[in-house]
Amino acid sequence: MNLKIQHFVIIITIVFSSCVDNVENPHQIVAKELPITPSITTNDSIANFIAPYRERINTVLDSTLSYVTSDLVKDDGKRNTSAGNFMADAVLAQANPIFKTRTGQEIDFVVLNHGGIRSIISKGKVNARTAYQIMPFENSIVVVEMSGTSVKHLLTFLAKSGRAHPVANTKLKLDNQYNYLKIEINGARFNENQTYYVATNDYLVQGGDDMGFFKNRSSVTNLDYLVRNSIIDYFKKMDTISVSVDDRFIQLN
Incomplete structure (x- = not known):
């Protein structure tokens, strides 16, 4: 030790x-x-006592859960990245069934923070330890009910932030002056008069990473489900994972 x-x-x-x-x-x-x-020197009696627990933990953490076809990193795209897309997709896939069961509603889209991605995911076999490396924090998934006006503030923040904050279930296009040319959420054009359900984490809802727009919400549903655990469960569900930079959020030069 x-x-x-x-x-x-x-x-x-x-x-x-x-x-x-x-x-x-x-x-x-x-x-x-x-x-x-x-x-x-090491205390042998203590070392021997904890040895089986250490071995069990290492076995659980290092057991192969899935296979990633290429390195997933957080800096391979301007507005979306392979690592960010993976994390947002995992949260959407795992959280939406839980939210629908509890509320009868579905998650419209996901917003996370670029700084929350703490490691790359290297090509090859992945396990629970991989999930701890990319997401070491104890953040829970929450779903925020927001008016279209509040979502518009969220979108403005994303446009001006200059960072590839992870999103899922969106088609967003900016011009080179940071004006939106296209906004689609959950397969439909953005409607400022509509209510949206946004999946994120409890840290951001509290205003972390300057995301103060979440305070303008109608309700918050805590799914009691760690972001990290959603990644582990997503690994277990997917035999092979292939993620790349795509058109969910782009900006024209």
């Missing part, structure tokens, strides 16, 4: 009491810094 903590402090409290009825008060407090160095 690699120890990254460089030191810790032991606090020793010495209590003197002259009578059982007296209130106990600290008489002296001593602090001592104990550096952790390579000279400290």
